[in-house]
Amino acid sequence: MAPIKLYNASRTYQTEWETQFPWLRKASDGSERGFCTLCHVIITPYKASFVRHEKTSFHLSSDQNLAVEPTEHASLSYGALPETLSKKSISKARQLKAGVLDEKSENDYLQFEVTSGNQSTSKKIKLSPNSASKSSFSQLMQPAKAPKKSYEATRRYRTEWETQFPWLQKAPDGSEMAYCKLCHIVIRQHKGCLVQHEKSNFHLSRDGNLNVEQTKVPIQSCAALPEAPLQTRKNKARHLKAGGPEEKSKEYIEIEWTSVDQSSPKKTKLLLDCNSQSSPKLIQAAVTPKKSYDATRRYRTQWETQFPWLEKASDGSESAFCKLCHLILRPHKGCLVQHEKSDSHRARGWNLDVEQTKLPIQSCAALPETPSQTSKNKERHLKVGGPEEKSKEYIEIEWTSVDQSPPKKTKLLLDCDSQSSPQMIQTAMASKKSYDASRRYRTKWETQFPWLKKASDGSERAYCKLCHVIIRPHKGCLVQHEKSDSHRARGWNLKVEQTKLPNQGCTALPETPSQSRKNIQIGLTSVDQSPLKKTKLLYNGNSINGSEDFGTCFGEFAATLDCMETRELICELCRLFYSLGWVTGTGGGISIKDKDGGILVAPSRVQKERIKPEDLFKLDSDGQILSSPSNASLKLSQCTPLFMLAYKLLGVGAVLHSHSKNAVLATLIYGKEFRVTHLEMIKGIQDGVTKKALRYDDELVVPIIDNTPFEKDLVTSMEQAINAYPSSQAVLVRRHGVYVWGDTWQQAKSMAECFDYLFEVAVDMKRLHMDAAAKPSLYENL
Ligand SMILES: CSC[C@@H](O)[C@@H](O)C(=O)COP(=O)(O)O
Ligand SMILES: [Zn+2]
Incomplete structure (x- = not known):
């Protein structure tokens, strides 16, 4: 294939060209090239190129002497999705030109439907009075002839290109053109154009293939990818990811990689040039992943101000962790906001812990009567001292955090249009009846869950004394919480306090010490920090001598369990x-x-x-x-x-x-x-x-x-x-x-x-x- 000639880098696109070539616009790929809005092809920024293009049968078959004048719609979608005039529109235009339709007299412009994929948008087509010669008018009157097939018209999109270009798909407009899934632009169905597009900065900046993460290199000695240039290596890696044809004929190593969509890791094979000049190091260097977007992200402690339910994940990563939902989240503020809005999180009611104590301002409109998510959000904004606080009126409220720390004062935003009363505020805040509102805390649960107490926020919710989290007053939730890693890590069962070892020659613990008995041995302090309790330490029967008081050996020091x-x-x-x-x-x-x-x-x-x-x-x-x-x-x-x-x-x-x-x-x-x-x-x-x-x-x-x-x-x-x-x-x-x-x-x-x-x-x-x-x-x- 002939190499694609690149235009002179010093050239710039001239807007005035568009007067002469109404179909022309600047290419939206960031380059200085032109773009034919009819043919959807990119053209080098030379006037001669445009002239040449205009004469091509490809263009002519699209043009039909119709000067397209982009409307707002057109400029909005310009350069993105294909916009091809439907056949119906073209034939209508022909009829207008020929005076068959009288719309021409009403308006110089004709509102046309332009199809773009499955969508159709309105567009104005200006009928150019001087553009068509009489002959072309009469031509137009003729039933539309099948256009002479141009070189382009005979080209077909080839699905096999997708192996080499994973970003490629057939244009969704029904044409034979190619379409870049990353850049959302239509490209000529020409391999050279695809190669060219792939190299464009526009595309490279969107390239989703830089997320290969090497986890293991099972083959120890092999020449790998070239050390330079980076782009080449990236391309090779991409080829491999796409399972390109080369894979079959050459050596490769298996790598695991994660996709940009964060789906589970996939295995793929990485091509190796087995000319053995290189070392495993080289392999590593070649495939060492470019840090993915997430890999460079850091957890930020300051987020915790806005999201009281947040903490850094305890897995050593930079991920965030929702203390209520026990979910690891991406360290991305957008994700946290998203999570906070999620039903599952809201069901855990982190934001139902505002406790209104006083309403110092007597007459003010407050939250909407039917507190929607908006009102909750307003409260939250207030709790975190959001930007609105500065510009509006507010009342001060006291609230307790989920962590049961001392009550904090905060300001509650008010819409000071004075239609409402403090009662309304109260109603607004009280009426957030949730599923949980009808539930009651049951003291008897404490028998089964020794770590449990009623939340001290006045609600009916449960509270874990170990994890310091509020839990829904639902037995299933308690069971669930008890099983959670975070809870178990806090050793719910460490509440026995060893006070003394009354006898020196005795083993304290049973032979197979479970966690709870180990705890007895190491003598932990009670979780609730209550005054010292006496407990009994188990003796082992091995130390018994005949006729000894059996109780001395077992009973007297036997630890009774809750x-x-x-x-x-x-x-x-x-x-x-x-x-x-x-x-x-x-x-x-x-x-x-x-x-x-x-x-x-x-x-x-x-x-x-x-x-x-x-x-x-x-x-x-x-x-x-x-x-x-x-x-x-x-x-x-x-x-x-x-x-x-x-x-x-x-x-x-x-x-x-x-x-x-x-x-x-x-x-x-x-x-x-x-x-x-x-x-x-x-x-x-x-x-x-x-x-x-x-x-x-x-x-x-x-x-x-x-x-x-x-x-x-x-x-x-x-x-x-x-x-x-x-x-x-x-x-x-x-x-x-x-x-x-x-x-x-x-x-x-x-x-x-x-x-x-x-x-x-x-x-x-x-x-x-x-x-x-x-x-x-x-x-x-x-
Ligand atoms: C294998 S059935 C044994 C039962 O009938 C009984 O003897 C027994 O020991 C256990 O009874 P169970 O009611 O299952 O606790
Ligand atoms: Zn039995």
Whole structure:
């Protein structure tokens, strides 16, 4: 292809040319070139070029001697979208010229419809009286002949160009012309013109291809893109992004890149010249991204004045973060404004925290009666001391911020046209009834959410004591908030304060310390900064010596947990017991009393290892339900009547129910009682009467009751067993499992482990034809 000749850079476009060439305008691409408004082509700024162009059949076929006079419409869209006279318009013009239509007499101008893509606009066409010769008039009278096909007219737009020029598409005007999606101009359907256009500053300034972001260079040694010039590299990168034809024949590396529209990263292949002169460094240099628009942006702390809900994102980036919506936002003021207007953000009501306290000005028109977004915006402007404040009247109000900081005074803008009264202001401000307005804060939520209190702004909203954010008075929102990273990062469960370690030779924490227990260990101060509280520190049963007071080892220093901690603990223990095979197949269960005496019980027929704190039921000491899970499909565990037996009869702190195979097998090798002796793990069991730990050489006896088709039918026999064996801390249920209890959950857990071990040993001894109930002397002679 012949190279495109560039015009002399010193040339400038002359407006007076337009007198001679009415179709001519200055090109809108920032250059000094001319633009044919009929053909939509750019022409070098030489008079000779225009003359030449005017004679081309391409132009003639468009012109038809019609001098177009741009109207306002035309100048507005000039240079942008194509404006092609519709055939209907041309034929009308012809008829006018020929005097077939009489509109000519009324007006020298004719209002024409000009089609541009799908749109049509009005335009005036001046009929040039001297332009057409008589012959051309008579020509016009003839039915329109198909114009002689010019070189241009035979050209076709080629879709395959789009591979090379990702900014390209077919002109939306139905013609065969090309169209730049970035510059919004029509270009001749000529590859040279496309290349030329791509190099123009106008286009380059709009070039969206400078956003390639290299994340990894998996190929280590390859020649990459040339070091210079920059534009060439950009072009290559672009070619690759577009998956140009070269890609197939050469080596490439895979890169990830993000598009200007911030959509998720895409993978693409980057072409490499594998002539091996270059190093990976070069690759890197070549593809090192031009900083995208966002990459150069910085978070600005001063935005927080205007947007009280804003903080810098905690992910180390320069992004902004909405404290209410927990959303990361682009560090762009426009985006923040946009976000603030969003329904989701407004539903979180950051701006409903203005509290009007006094109206010092007595007579003033205030906010509109039906407070629309505008009034909210007005308030906001005032809160942030917007520009209007300076020029208008205002009243002073006190308001509290979402961060619960001391009330601030601010000025409320008033439209001082004095039609309104302070009442109106009040009405205006009070009438912002939202969805939330009908909701009420419920104190009982605090049981489940210890970090919760009622917002102190007088509203019905909830407030997180840890995150210092106001939350909608909606349980779902509380649950949601509790799960949020920001909340969890603040360690809602750090409210136990360790005061002393009463005994030096004791381990404090259970073996698998969950976050809450770790917290006990590190002794954090209470979130609400209330005076020191005493708490009990767990002892580990390993330190027990036989016959020690069991309570000394467990009970006295056992940390009692609040409702939420207890809920968490049950979930954790369920997972643990599942892994031991104690609560598989939805069987088995756990119930623990919290420090306020509330009995927490898991739901029935659910996978116990997957339950969540909010799935638990809370009962009082009579077994009455205090709170149920919000998921109404959850039913109370069938084990509940059995758990309640131990609570009521023995006043214990926790009851566990295991379906352990060891327990089941043990019930198969014994009759009415499970008996073992002379096993070290017996020392891990408490005597329910003496409250002392059993000795190694004591005999451990556990009653065995027969199973029933329904769990609830075990109540009678279990009650009898408990009464008949007051020392026992467990009841075995034949072919079913075992119930174990303790004064604290730690005791119950620890004893359940010891029991299980002893059941297993007894079963294994039976396999070895030995009797675990027999004294060792029985075997001394073996
Ligand atoms: C596998 S079903 C087991 C149940 O019938 C029962 O024995 C049990 O331990 C659990 O009862 P649940 O009501 O699911 O808590
Ligand atoms: Zn069971």
